[in-house]
Amino acid sequence: MPAPAWENLDDFLSTDDFAVLATFTRAGGQVIPDVPGIFDDPVMNADTGEYDVAASMPRFTCAHARVAMLKKNDAATIGGVAYLLDHDPHADGTGMAVLQLSRDF
Numbered sequence: 001m002p003a004p005a006w007e008n009l010d011d012f013l014s015t016d017d018f019a020v021l022a023t024f025t026r027a028g029g030q031v032i033p034d035v036p037g038i039f040d041d042p043v044m045n046a047d048t049g050e051y052d053v054a055a056s057m058p059r060f061t062c063a064h065a066r067v068a069m070l071k072k073n074d075a076a077t078i079g080g081v082a083y084l085l086d087h088d089p090h091a092d093g094t095g096m097a098v099l100q101l102s103r104d105f
Contacts, residue, residue: 009063009096021035022060022076035066035067036063059101067097070089072087084103
């Protein structure tokens, strides 16, 4: 899905501002280098009685066209940290996609 005509995704995903570069590796070994996107890792805290649970929920938001071919369990490296895709990319209808990630230990 193309980006809206009034918005240039390259401007939004400039590494001079908030974006970082990610490298993706497909299960067959194909490497997709230097994909700019916004990485965040919100933490959800839950108090379950006497236990406090903290869950990391890393995600990478980028141009859908750059990652449309990725699939669940493909690998990502962001800031030197290895992740796996939890799901296929989720297009948001504006030309962007959100990749839900988990740490690849």
